[in-house]
Amino acid sequence: MAMTPLRKQYLKIKQQYPGTIVFFRLGDFYETFDEDARITSKELGITLTSREMGKGQRVPMAGIPFHAVDNYLGKLVSSGYKVAICEQLSPPGKELVERDVIRVVTPGTLIEPALLSDKSNNYLVSIIVEGNEAGLAYTDITTGEFATTQLPLSQVTNELDRLGPAEIVVPENVGGDWLASSISAPISRLDNYWFDYEVAHRVLTEHFGVVSLEGFGCASLPLAIMAAGAALSYLRENQKSALGQLTGLTTYSTSSFMALDAQTRRNLELFASSRHGVAAGSLISVIDLTFTPMGGRLLRKWLGQPLIDMKEIERRQEAVEKLFQSAALRRRLSAFLKDIPDMERLVNRVRGGVATPRDLVALCNCLEKVTSIREELEGGGWRWEWLDDELKPFPEIVDLLKRSLVDDPPGSIGEGGVIREGFSAELDGIRLTVRRAKEYLANLERKERERTGIKSLKVGYNSVFGYYLEVSKPNLRLVPSDYIRKQTLANAERFFTPELKEYESAILHGRERMVELETALFRQVCQQVAGVGDGILSTSRGLAQIDTFLNLAEVAARYGYVRPKLDTGNSITIRGGRHPVVERTLGAEAFVPNDTYLCNDDAQIIILTGPNMSGKSTYLKQVALIVLLAQIGSFVPAESATIGIVDRIFTRIGAQEDLAAGQSTFMVEMLETANILNNATPRSLIIVDEIGRGTSTYDGLSIAWAVVEFIHNHSNLRAKTLFATHYHELVRLSNFLPRVRNFNVAVVEDGGKVIFLRKVVPGGADKSYGIHVAQLAGLPRTVIRRAQEVLSQLENGQMRLGNNRVVGSAEKVAHQLPLFDHSAKLVKEISQLDVDSMTPLEAIAKLYELKKKAQDASL
Structure with a gap:
């Protein structure tokens, strides 16, 4: 079937960009065709039409105005599509306009200001994995940032979470499932060829014009080179440019910074609140x-x-x-900085x-x-x-820009009026010629009315016919012989004269030449600035x-923050510490400050007990946030603080499940706990807000007990730890673990009401006040009354159901709850365990053995 030349041109270009939507420039519109048109119409909510592009062949088509392309691009890219921008490269004429793709827009290659977040980077990340090592490079072409590292595979997801990439590039033959399950960024695949070491090395050295990568610090890091070279190749493939904005490569090591895993960032709510997932309520929203x-x-x-x-x-x-x-x-300084744009x-x-x-x-x-x-x-x-x-x-650049550009230029160079008078003698001469021609035309209407006696004669212009003299039909008899007919309208005729044509040519040619010269001068200025x-x-x-x-x-x-003291010691001392976000919500006067002392040598572990809503979680998080703020160089919300440098903050907070990964609440808890026990060091800070809530009371208490013992006794761990728990039995650990301290969040009872004091004080809590919290949450009164009845019967020795049948006694219940009171023999066995010499598998096996003995003893 015969196709039009335009159709052939489109198909040839489309064939080069499979899997990409092609925005094909036709005049003032970007058109899409075939399946691209159907997708574009659906995603953007625009009309799907059709166009004849061959005899009897109508092709689906959907178009958008070229001047509104940014908004539409953003919608498609955010939906996961790549868009090839195909522009007209020659002026319209009788022949087919030359067209080609000038760039491919992907999530990680956006440059449109309207599609970028001012205070966030738009990172493209490239990853290559070999064995247990990985190379990771990231770049933001809008800021010129380009960095690479080689790191253990286990750290990749944490680094990706830190960077929050817009797009990830991996080798074509590598599965990305392990990434897709842990991060939401779209994954693009690049031919394995570009990840080859020799190819990547050549791409980098040629781009930077060097013979060695020694100066960039990555010469001995092959995976870092492979990742960086592949990232550069991907950008070249899509940007279709020399990437002059990438002039350097930084090699960094994750070991140079405090380690924060993805869970810790979320739990501490650094950039988004855990409840709503938005910036409001996060640390960044406050500071x-x-x-x-x-x-x-x-x-x-x-x-x-x-x-x-x-x-x-x-x-x-x-x-x-x-x-x-x-x-x-x-x-x-604020007065100067407040108006500075994104330099x-x-x-x-x-x-x-x-x-x-x-x-x-x-x-x-x-x-x-x-x-x-x-x-x-x-x-x-x-x-x-x-x-x-x-x-x-x-100052030389400021002088150049002041001399070359007008103070308030138009939005684009093609509109003219950009270059300041006096910067170019040639441009000034052309402008003078055009100005004089315009002055002539301004006087021409008056002169011709006087010469012809036609009072309604007008001089006009349109882009199709140029300049003309318009005479209404009743006055056509007065038209002089030197007028040449140009266009007939319903109620008038349009004419021109040789003299008008001459000035028209001067104006139009002058305008064209002005735009050409201004464009050339503007590019020269840009080159000097880019230099x-x-x-x-x-x-x-x-x-x-x-x-x-x-x-x-x-x-x-x-x-009201203070400058903290930092040292290389092994303690954290905070007087009058406050949570930076919560105190802004409550108001500084309403927030109750608390002290903290943690030290590897004596107060290594704090067991924190107290009812829900008493402020345990706030206290735990505030300690971690104060340490973090201190180590970015900030002052901290406290009366005073002395911080021994922390290499990593771990958090295990709340109950979550990951159904997509087939992980229950308890499994998520255990994975997070395993991460802490396997990776913490004596310089780490561990924050634990409940362990074992996702399983039975016996299992949960056993595991929490064993975890505290492990952190305390394991010489390679022995990290400073804040451990909040509802298992009041854990306070007994301080009896035989010398570096465990008990604290609770104080409450008082007044006339049957419970008042949370929010103050952390020494000692363990003796009551949970769970029913009070349930009442505050709005549980029905009948539920609250029945819960109080059951609690009273438990405490008084008898628990009865609705038929008053006795189902237990105080003695029996007492034997169920304090698990480790059943047998001195069991306690002795636990105390004699050589935890340091046990492998993780041996520890788990022993834990199950102890669990069975405890259950047997309770029968």
């Missing part, structure tokens, strides 16, 4: 007062990667301290060749403020070398640091 997008992104990076290097922590603390001490300096992304739009005139003007305004910010900082006593290296004002792009990028990152330091200082001043 992010940054002014700039760059500062917001840097703060999130710091929160996700707390430091373990004392010198770097102290460097940050010193910066925060200087700003904290001067409210006036904070106010002046990182502006620079990279310039280097990527997609900057608009307004982008350059915004960049100029940013650089102008840098000088003022430097002066403020130096006047405030800042004397750090990094200020000179990372906060350069580039110092690395330096400007350093300045933008310097501004991000200033913004982040200022943010932490303002948070400290506004919320």
Whole structure:
């Protein structure tokens, strides 16, 4: 069947991009055809039409206006589709317009400002796995960030959770199920060829123009090289550009930072509340007062990667301290920073060749403020070398942009009026010619009315017929002989004269030449700016640091935080600690501060008891958050704090299930607990809020007991631990485990009411107050009354059902609950266990043996 040339052109391009929706430019629209059109119509809610593209052949079609492409792109990409942008590369004419794909838009390669989050990175991550090791590289082409690492396979999902990638690239022949089950980002596959070491090495060295990767720190890390080279190849394949914005590669090690697994990030609610999954109620929602997008992104990076290097922590603390001490300096800096746009992304739009005139003007305004910010900082006593290296004002670029661009340019270069008068003599000459021609035309209407006597004569213009003289039909008899007919309308005729045609040619040619010359001049300016792009990028990152330091200082001043002391010791001492989020919700006056002392040598483990709603979870989390804030260089919500550097924070909080992975609540609990016991070190902080609630009382208590013993006795673990529990029997562990301390959250009873004091005090709790909590939750009164009746009967020695039949006695119940009182023999056996010498399998087997003996003893 015969096809039109346009149809042949489309099919040829579409064949090159299988699995991708092709946006095919036709005039002012991007059109999609065939199955692409059906998908586009359904996903975007636009009309599905058809077009004849061959004799008797109508093809499904759906189109969107080119000027509104960003919104539609965002919807398709967020739904998991890739979109190839096919542009017209030659002006419309009699021949078929030349077209080709200029880039493929995927979730990890977005550059459209409207589709990006200001304070979050848009990372593309590449992963290669060999055995138990992995290479992982990530890049954000909108900011120029490009980093790579080689790490144990077991750490990959934690690193992915930290990065929150928009897209993950893996080799074509590798299954991605293990990733898909742990992270929601779309997974793209790249030919294995690009993950080959030799190929990846060549791609990187050619891109950076070097002969060795020694200078990037990854020469001895083959998997890191493979991941980085594959990421670069994927970007080239989709961006169709030289990727000038990627000018460096950073090699990093996860061991240089405090380790936070995905569960800990979620449990501590660093970036989203666990209840609603949104930023409100999270730590970032309270401590992010940054002014700039760059500062917001840097703060999130710091929160996700707390430091373990004392010198770097102290460097940050010193910066925060200087700003904290001067409210006036904070106010002046805030005034400069509040209007600074996303300088990182502006620079990279310039280097990527997609900057608009307004982008350059915004960049100029940013650089102008840098000088003022430097002066403020130096006047405030800042004397750090990094200020000179990372906060350069580039006066020569400011001068270039001031001389070359008008103050308020149009949105795109094609509209004209971008280049300032006086910058180009040639452009000024063309503008003068066009201006004079326009002045002539402005006078022509008056002159022709006087010459012809036609009072209604008008000079007009449209894009099809150009300039014309319009005469109404009643006045056609007055038209002079030198008028040449151009167009007939219902009530008028349009004419031109040789003189009008001459000036029209001057104007239109002049306009065309002006746009061409302005475009060329604008590109030259962009090239000059891009030439110092690395330096400007350093300045933008310097501004991000200033913004982040200022943010932490303002948070400290506004919320009453103090500078913590950090050391390499093995203790954590906090006086008057507060939860940074909860205190903002309740108000500083309503929040009850609490002290904490943990030390590997004496108070290694705190067993915390108390009723629900008393504040146990808040207390546990606040200790972890204070440690984390201290290690990003922040001040902390406390009266004072001394923190021994922590290498990792573990959390086991709440009851969750993972039905998709076939894991019950109890299995999830045990997996999280196993992760803690297998990976914690003496420098770790462990936060446990209940273990064993997902199984029977006997099993749960046995496991909780054994876990505390293991943490206490295992010499390679022995981590500082806060262990909240409802198993009051665990308080007895302090009788024979010397580094266990008991604390409870105090409550008082007043006239039958229970008042939660929220104060953590020494000793174990003697009651649970569960019925009181149930009453607060709104359980029906009949349920509450019956629960009180059952509790009273249990405590008084008899428990009766509705028929008053005695089913137990106080003695029997007492024998059921305190499991370890049944037999001194059983206690002795447990105390004599050599836990340190037992393998995990032996420990589990012994645990089941003890469980059976305990059950037998209770019969």
